[in-house]
Amino acid sequence: MLDFLKQMNELRKLQDKIKQERTTVEHDGIKLIMNGALVVEELTISSTLPSSQLGPLIKSCFNEAVQQIQIRLASAMKP
Known part of the structure; x- marks a missing residue:
């Protein structure tokens, strides 16, 4: 039980x-800050970006941030 x-x-x-x-x-022109719980804390979008590029750029930033967090978490969990 103690263990x-x-x-x-x-x-x-x-x-x-x-x-x-x-x-x-x-x-x-997209800046995304994500925490280890995979929650987006900040999303900054340049006003000069055309709206047609927003979706793919936000998606790319989000996916890269998730990947970076997952790599850090995996290395933190190694004995």
Whole structure:
């Protein structure tokens, strides 16, 4: 039982560490900041971007940010 409680405590610490992770991705006037819980904290879009480019650029930034966070989390979970 004590081992289980220790594992739960370590898991909570890891979850807190994950939430504190941040990544920033910028592409062609789009800036996206995402935290370790995969929540977008900030999205900045240049006013000079044509609306036809917004969708693909935002999608690209989002996907890259998720990938960066996943890589960091995977390395953090290695013993």
